[in-house]
Amino acid sequence: VCEDMLRRGIDVIRQETNYKAALINYLYNEHPMFAHAVANEAHRSKTVLVGEVKGMPASELIAKVKEHGIIIGSGYGKNKATQIRIANFPTHSKEVFEKLVDVLNEMK
Numbered sequence: 204v205c206e207d208m209l210r211r212g213i214d215v216i217r218q219e220t221n222y223k224a225a226l227i228n229y230l231y232n233e234h235p236m237f238a239h240a241v242a243n244e245a246h247r248s249k250t251v252l253v254g255e256v257k258g259m260p261a262s263e264l265i266a267k268v269k270e271h272g273i274i275i276g277s278g279y280g281k282n283k284a285t286q287i288r289i290a291n292f293p294t295h296s297k298e299v300f301e302k303l304v305d306v307l308n309e310m311k
Contacts, residue, residue, distance in 0.1 A: 208293055216293045223291050223300040224249040230304055236264075236311070240278070240286050252289040253278065261287050264310065271306045273299065 208216060228247070231237045231254045240253035247253075256264050261277050261284055268275055278286025289303070 204294065211293070219297055220249055220291055220293070222297060223295065224252060226300050226304050227252040227254070227289055227291070230254075230307055234308065237307070240282070250291045252291055254287050254289070255285055256287055258311075260284055267310065268303065268306055271302070273303050273306065275303070 228239070231239045231252075236257050236259075238255040238257065239247065240255050241247045264287060265275055265277060276288035276290065277283045278288060291300075
C-alpha cells in the first residue's frame with residue numbers, strides 16, 4: 204500500500220480524495236434521501252463522509268448497497284439507525300465512488 208501511495212504521489216491522492224468527497228457531498232446536498240450529518244461544511248471530514256438517511260433505516264440502505272458489492276458503514280451509538288459513514292481512503296477508487304453514487308441515486 205505504501206509503495207502504491209508513493210508511486211501515485213501526494214498531489215494525486217489529494218486530488219482524488221477531493222473529487223470523491225465532492226461526489227458524496229453533492230449527493231448529500233441534492234438527493235432527498237440524504238443530508239449532511241455535520242451541518243458546518245468547515246467541520247466535515249473529507250475522509251469519512253457521514254450522512255443522515257431519510258425514509259428508511261440506515262441498515263436497510265447499507266444492505267442494499269452491499270448487494271452491489273460496496274460496503275459502507277453505519278453511524279455510531281444513537282446514530283447507528285439513521286446515519287451512514289462512507290470511507291474515502293486512497294485505496295478506494297474513483298470508479299467505485301462513481302458506482303456508489305449511481306447506486307444511491309437509484310434509491311428513493
